Amino acid sequence: MDSGGLVRIGPKTGDTAATGQPAATTPAPPAPPLLTLRLSQNSARRVEDRMLSEKGMSEEIRANYEQVDMFPGCLEDWVEADHPARFIREFVEALPLRELGFAERKSEEGRPPYANELLLKVWLYGYLARLRSTRELEKACREHMSLLWLTGRHAPDHNTLWRFWHENRKALRAVFRAGVRGAAEQGLIGMVCHAVDGTKIRAVASGRTLEKRKDLEKALAQVEKSIGEMAAAIEQAEQEEAGDYRLPERLQKAEELRWAIQESLGKMQEIGRDRLHPHEPEARVMACEGRKDPAYNAQAVADAQAGIIVAAAAVNAETDHGQLVPLIEEVKANLGEVARETVGDGQYGTVQQLAEAEARG
Numbered sequence: 001m002d003s004g005g006l007v008r009i010g011p012k013t014g015d016t017a018a019t020g021q022p023a024a025t026t027p028a029p030p031a032p033p034l035l036t037l038r039l040s041q042n043s044a045r046r047v048e049d050r051m052l053s054e055k056g057m058s059e060e061i062r063a064n065y066e067q068v069d070m071f072p073g074c075l076e077d078w079v080e081a082d083h084p085a086r087f088i089r090e091f092v093e094a095l096p097l098r099e100l101g102f103a104e105r106k107s108e109e110g111r112p113p114y115a116n117e118l119l120l121k122v123w124l125y126g127y128l129a130r131l132r133s134t135r136e137l138e139k140a141c142r143e144h145m146s147l148l149w150l151t152g153r154h155a156p157d158h159n160t161l162w163r164f165w166h167e168n169r170k171a172l173r174a175v176f177r178a179g180v181r182g183a184a185e186q187g188l189i190g191m192v193c194h195a196v197d198g199t200k201i202r203a204v205a206s207g208r209t210l211e212k213r214k215d216l217e218k219a220l221a222q223v224e225k226s227i228g229e230m231a232a233a234i235e236q237a238e239q240e241e242a243g244d245y246r247l248p249e250r251l252q253k254a255e256e257l258r259w260a261i262q263e264s265l266g267k268m269q270e271i272g273r274d275r276l277h278p279h280e281p282e283a284r285v286m287a288c289e290g291r292k293d294p295a296y297n298a299q300a301v302a303d304a305q306a307g308i309i310v311a312a313a314a315v316n317a318e319t320d321h322g323q324l325v326p327l328i329e330e331v332k333a334n335l336g337e338v339a340r341e342t343v344g345d346g347q348y349g350t351v352q353q354l355a356e357a358e359a360r361g
Contacts, residue, residue: 134158190305320347
């Protein structure tokens with residue numbers, strides 16, 4: 001072995017024949033290339049680890065970034081047979097999307113649009129994985145192995161996902177109804193006892209930017225006073241000066257401010273509330289985790305047998321009063337009948353709601 005970790009295999013120069021005579025002086029044909037093997041530090045380490053392993057010593061499992069797969073692994077093998085993604089695929093492909101009301105989009109030029117079934121699979125996967133943001137879903141389409149399999153390695157962007165959800169809200173509710181009916185046909189819903197409850201979901205709008213009626217009325221009075229003072233000053237200047245008249249810029253801004261305040265007060269008067277958020281007027285101030293913030297009231301009805309949600313709704317009522325009958329009607333619309341017994345906490349037990357539910361059977 002030469003120095004430097006070289007191993008040479010081949011004939012040595014100066015060899016003699018078995019008779020002891022010198023080698024023939026006739027030039028020999030070129031010798032075959034010498035096989036040179038250089039043991040790198042990594043290779044030597046792997047040989048050493050292998051020798052230790054053969055002696056019964058365990059070695060740590062580490063990532064081998066030098067290993068290259070000649071043939072990529074099949075995605076089908078990476079998704080377990082009982083993975084929810086497989087159920088989503090079978091469920092969506094069995095749905096009559098056109099009959100459910102999904103909008104069809106066709107493009108004669110440019111890139112073809114994503115199919116409704118593919119986008120629906122992404123959204124259903126997001127619901128199961130608790131991914132609500134379109135940007136999170138877009139990222140998951142590139143990183144989640146099961147979603148790569150489910151989408152066929154397509155990755156729709158967040159704008160495409162948002163447009164699909166926005167254009168097919170009613171159809172998505174029909175998908176939920178179809179899922180509930182499918183669960184009932186499989187015997188997963190007992191229809192013996194249903195439990196109804198609600199939870200508050202904080203809105204995107206911040207509570208610090210809420211508009212309050214008292215503050216708006218005070219601001220409107222100040223604006224009215226400022227406009228009156230500026231109008232009086234303008235009238236006096238008009239009598240003293242001649243020429244073309246133009247409304248001052250500060251008065252224009254004051255008029256715009258007055259109009260904006262009056263518009264907000266009109267909306268409050270229309271909905272009968274003293275607080276309103278200008279960018280999310282549908283939200284209402286509710287108690288959320290010990291604080292009062294703009295929020296929504298999410299309602300759900302679950303079957304006692306397997307805990308499957310059989311009805312759901314999102315309202316902006318501050319309390320659960322008045323929600324019992326609408327939820328029972330939603331259950332009836334989804335399943336064709338109601339459970340023998342429906343239970344809920346005290347907020348649902350108003351006299352009016354109980355009497356109406358009893359009258360409807």
